[in-house]
Amino acid sequence: MKSEKYDFDLIVIGAGMIGIAISLAYSKKGLKVLLVEKNSSFGTGISSRNSEVIHAGIYYPKDSLKAKFCRRGMKLLYDYCKQKRIANKKVGKLIVQTSSCQENKLREIYKNGLANGCNELRVLDQNDLNKLEPEVKGLNAIWSPNTGIVDSHSCMETMILEFEKEDGIVVFNEFLSNIDPTNAGMECSLSDSTIIRTKKLINSTGLQSALLTHCIKGFPKEKIMQISLCKGTYFGYSKPVPFSHLVYPIPNKEGLGIHYTLDLNSEGRFGPDTEWVHNENYDLNEARTEQAFIEIRKYWPKCDPSKLRPIYSGIRPKIGTKNKFHKDFMIQSSEQHNIPGLINLFGIDSPGLTSALALAEYLSDHYI
The missing domain is CATH 3.50.50.60 (FAD/NAD(P)-binding domain)
Incomplete structure (x- = not known):
């Protein structure tokens, strides 16, 4: 035949x-x-x-593909959602400095964002931060009003x-x-x-x-x-979380840290954490909750560990190895x-x- x-x-x-x-x-x-x-x-x-976040292009090195495509992509995605009536919302994002040793890093992130064309960014002191999010603990924060969420x-x-x-x-x-x-x-x-x-x-x-x-x-x-596989677990909270914006810590070397993101139903989750794995496996591990709580309470001291639980996971492809990617x-x-x-x-x-x-x-x- x-x-x-x-x-x-x-x-x-x-x-x-x-x-x-x-x-x-x-x-x-x-x-x-x-x-x-x-x-x-x-x-x-x-x-x-993933977190379904529309990013503003703050972190990525100037002239990198991520910086180039994220900033342009943000505009195109908001425009497409408006044209096609796809649910989205500019909820805004806070990148929070929780200790004095992070101040230089916060300033570096801010300068990098400006270099990438994010001229809408503002640095907030503790008073201004707490006007936006009263329960967030931080010395300073970067406010990104264009960061949003979308029904992907x-x-x-x-x-x-x-x-x-x-x-x-x-x-x-x-x-x-x-x-x-x-x-x-x-x-x-x-x-x-x-x-x-x-x-x-x-x-x-x-x-x-x-x-x-x-x-x-x-x-x-x-x-x-x-290609190495970097798994991230997301954590739900059994009571309403008193945040109305996205809340991010200072990034670590492997990612953006365990942050809080809202969805379009005004519910939220924390994550992702970082776990290097050998196979594509989305199983959840309750034992990862303890370390997640340790990271979350740095910017939200009132977090109750008994109310955290893993709800889903994702895997990110990294070019290279765990130690050099x-x-x-x-x-x-x-x-x-x-x-x-x-x-x-x-x-x-x-x-x-x-x-x-x-x-x-x-x-x-x-x-x-």
């Missing part, structure tokens, strides 16, 4: 927030796009296991529907385990032996981004990135690996949700 064959201008692998945004951006330019997802629905990986599931669903209206095609329950570069692009086969050919392919598989490169025939081994997004094109038409996206962790539309805009403008 002869296999069916279909031709596309672009195949995007991975239907999370990033992959969906990229597929939509290219389809709007008139390209024939196929979006392939290994799971039975969209956004079931990194995109559904509705956002992805809306983009999928718009993508399909642009004649884009989505295929679920498929993992392309055989990708063969050809003179005309790449050739792949689906599980039913259907052959799909494409001029370009974008690897947007998040945690599986390095694994997928092993499936590409002739991909240079020295260009395969090592790359802190920026990575776009790997043919300039690096010499396979025409192939783009690998590595290390797309936070602020990936905020950056998605800007990253899609950049790729569809530069790799057309």
Whole structure:
């Protein structure tokens, strides 16, 4: 029996927030796009296991991809939500200095934010901080009024529907385990032996981004990135938390620290913490609650540990190892690996949700 064959201008692998945004951006330019997802629905990986925060671009080094795409992405995401009537809210965020030894770090974060164009930031003293959040303990804080929250599931669903209206095609329950570069692009086969050919392919598989490169025939081994898995557990609180804004500690070397985020129902959670793991496993561990409480009470002394419990977890892909990891997004094109038409996206962790539309805009403008 002869296999069916279909031709596309672009195949995007991975239907999370990033992959969906990229597929939509290219389809709007008139390209024939196929979006392939290994799971039975969209956004079931990194995109559904995060804080759903729209970041302002404060922390990231000037001229980094994270700084560039986060700041632009914030505007694009708020605009898209307004246009499509997707639930979101600018609740604002406080980055809290809880000890005198953190003052220099707070000032560095503030200066970095200004360098990234976050001119709306303000430094608050203890009195002004407590006017916003009476129960937060802090000496000083950075106030970021543009930081917000979004219904990320509705956002992805809306983009999928718009993508399909642009004649884009989505295929679920498929993992392309055989990708063969050809003179005309790449050739792949689906599980039913259907052959799909494409001029370009974008690897947007998040945690599986390095694994997928092993499936590409002739991909240079020295260009395969090592991806480490950084798991984060989120904690619920059994009584209402008396915060009306997002509350963050001073960041640590592995992330933004155990912070408090609201959702659109005015409920909240603390997290994520940091745990390096070897496998994709979202099991919850009650024992992690004690350390989370120790971190939370630094900015909320009234926190009751008996009311904290783990509620869900997520995993962030880090390029490198626990002790030495790359802190920026990575776009790997043919300039690096010499396979025409192939783009690998590595290390797309936070602020990936905020950056998605800007990253899609950049790729569809530069790799057309």
